[in-house]
Amino acid sequence: MGGWKLMLIGAVALFAGVYVANSSHLAPVPTSSVQILAHRGLAQRFATDDLDGDTCTANIMLPPTTPYIENTIPSMEASFAAGADIIQIDVQPTSDGQFAVFHDKGLDCRTDGKGPTREHTLAELKALDIGYGYTADAGKTYPFRGKGVGLLSSLDEVLAHFPDKALFISIRSDDAAAGKLMAEHLAGLPAEQRQRLMVLAHDEPAKALQQALPDLRVITKSGLRACLQGYVAIGWTGYVPEECRSAAVFVPLDLAPWLWGFPNRFIDRMTAAGSPVYLIGAYHGGDFAMGVDEDEDFARIPKHFAGGIITNELETAVKTLRSGD
Secondary structure, three states: OHHHHHHHHHHHHHHHHHHHHHHHOOOOOOOOOEEEEEEEOOOOOOOOOOOOOOHHHHHHEEEOOOOOOOOOEEEEEEEHHHHHOEEEEEEEEOOOOEEEEEEOOEOOOOOOOOOEHHHHOOHHHHHOOOOOOOOOOOOOOOOOOOOOOOOOOOOHOOOOOOOOEEEEEEEOOHHHHHHHHHHHHHHHOOOHHOOOEEEOHHHHHHHHHHHHHHOOOOOOHHHHHHHHHHHHHHHOOOOHHHHHOOOEEEEEOOHHHOOOOOHHHHHHHHHHHHOOOEEEEOOOOOOOOOOOOOOOHHOOOOOOOEEEEEEEEEEHHHHHOOOOO
């Protein structure tokens, strides 16, 4: 047999082996249902065109469809009742060593306060009206003004209120001290409650947090990118990059088809590595900010998908994905 024929047979055999090893169809049939991660819970939506890190989203609120304000316990209660499996919340460190459950680094956008959030005590923040700045008509009316007084909570209060629920905590600070402070607040939790938590942080606070609490699932945006890039490059071998392990993997819908073995084989590999998989909206550069929110997004979710999704449209997600349950 000629050398070229042996090379051809070898190439075919290699291709067949790679195909079988990475075939989603040959992976075990999923039996679990889609997990829904509610980004911001039930809250006010806002226009998403031309957003950047300094955009005051309260000033570009869409007409209200729900009475809830993001990052508040009433919103979280309603979100879990509506079918969320896990809720994303934002936290800011305060001047007295606490974490306020609040998104913005500054108070001027959505409250009646002024200045950087972290320069205030928790008590001072609790006295603010966190619904003060919301408007859907360029300032003609403020439908939540006066309704947000006393609604700001501390992270400790949220954790005590939802001891048996899953939460995805986003630390809105790039200071390593915020990671150490988070470790102090989570260290006293029962191990089973801490296992239900995920924390998203910048690299420096994430490093400090992981060193203090190695059993906690900590995620960074740089780690997410390295995970996906590494898996696209060598995932055909079955190898799971270190950045994908013991964390969580957020997969943009447009990248998903490029992941070896997606969805079933890919999810099996990530699950074995200790990382749940969540679909997010298509990647548009810059940040992993968009959720699975539009009809065309939901249509792209594979049938019998056994991972999770991150969405800003909780009620639509529940209706679309669980109507047959």
